[in-house]
Amino acid sequence: MTQFQKRIPRARRMLESVGSQYPGAWKQFDAFRADRGKGLPDWPDWCFMPIAAGYAIASGGGANRVPLERVNHPAVLTALATWRMTQGIFRFDETLRAALLDTPLSGGLPTQHLFRLPHWCVYVETEGLTWSDIPLEGFFAHLEYDIARGGTPELRLLLDVGGDPRQPFSPETLLPVPIVLSAADIESAVELVNQSAREQATALGVPPDIPLGLAQPQAVSLAPLISLLLYLCAEPDVTRKGSKVTLDNPQPTRTRRDGWKLFPADGPMEIDVGARLGAALRTALDRREEMRSADAGTGKTLAPHMRAQHWHSFWSGPKFTPDGSAIPQHLRKLDVRWMPPIPVNIDDPDNLTPTIRPVR
Structure with missing residues (x-):
């Protein structure tokens, strides 16, 4: 490819490859969507298409089953069909990304935020990150409504581990990772999936190859990816070619x-995430030591800094009944919101220079 030829993003190349290997799949997905709530069961708006549709396409429909060697095809088909609708490729400012990843995810899984993805499916570039020591180019993320399990909500990740994008069904290219959103935390969510996989393998007479204790290291690898998604779910700072963009389905x-x-x-639509905020953070970091030295001992100036990103929990709903008696706290609603990094005492981030490096 010469320098004058347009670079085709990996995500787009995988989309084209899936379409060529399953001709007519996109029309089938369109037909399933049109039959939603009519000939087919209904599903929530936050899910573009349940993976049951991908299974029907991969199996050929009817009572047919997907053979074991193509067990990942329904997940790949559904994720790419969903991403096809918007084709957003999200590229984080390096400094902002580092700040997000520097705050560990602990406590309960913030399920409600993950239902606020800006698109039905996003592709997030992740140069420099790894999954189980494997370099990770990026990942697709969408929400699943598991019809077979009564509508269990899941966050579905499709990890781009750097293989040939012309072979999207190869496990050396894309790895499906489901996360059950009804679980208490990430590790529990992963263990639920692992246990289900063991049970399915046993039912098929195949020795399960998922050892006990695997959920904890998997959860550690997943936490940075979920942190990035949480930022995207919280009214993110997003631009395209320097201009603000509005994200929607x-x-x-x-x-x-x-x-x-x-x-x-x-x-494809390449979107810069946190360009202005990341620039503000760099300015704060560059000036912090200088300001500290200049104001040493005065106690009058708050040095420019970034208030760390954090979870913000609060109780909502009425505190008192109509007769004035207090409502017990356990009867009120606990809301949890993701608060992104907040610049404190710095210049207007609109005048700062972003640092975004595309993944080649």
Whole structure:
């Protein structure tokens, strides 16, 4: 490829490869979507398409089953069909990303935030991160409504581990990782999936190859990815070519022939995440030591800094009944919100220079 040829993002190349290996799959997904709540069960708006549809396409439909050697095909098909609708590629400012990853995820899994993904499916670049010591190029993330389990909500990740994008169904390219959102924390969510996989393998007469105790290191590898997603779910600082952008899913368009119809994005949309905020953080870090020296002993100036990102919990709902008696705290609602890094005592981030490095 010459320097004058347009670089095709990995995510887009994988989308094209999936479409070529399953001709007609996109039309089948469109048909499933059109039959939602009619001939097919309904599902929530936060899910573009349950993986049950991908299973039907990969198996050929009816009573057919997906063979063991293609067990990952439904997950890959559904994730790419979902990402096809918006094709957002999210690229984090390096400094902001470091700040996000520097705050460990602890306590309960913040489920409610993950239902606020800016698109049905996102692709996040992750140059420099690893999954089980394997370099990670990026990952797809979308929400699953597991019809077979009564509508259990799941966060579905599809890890891009750097293989040939022309072979998206190879485990050396994409690895599906489900996370059950009804679990108390990340480790518990992973263990639920691992236990289910062991049970399925036993039922098929295949020796389970998922050892006990694997959930903890998997949870450690997943935490940075979930941190990045949480930022995207909290009104993120996003720009495209220096201009602010609004993120949303496509809305149906009325057509003369087919009635109301959803149209996929024309092509990939590369989005810079945290450019202004990351620049502000760099300025704060560069000036902090200088300000500390200048103001040593005065106690009058608060040095520019970044208030660390954190979980913010608060109780909502009425505190008192109509007769004035207090409502017990356990009967009120506990809300948990992700608070992104907040610059304190720094210049306007709009005038600062972002640092974004594309993944090649």
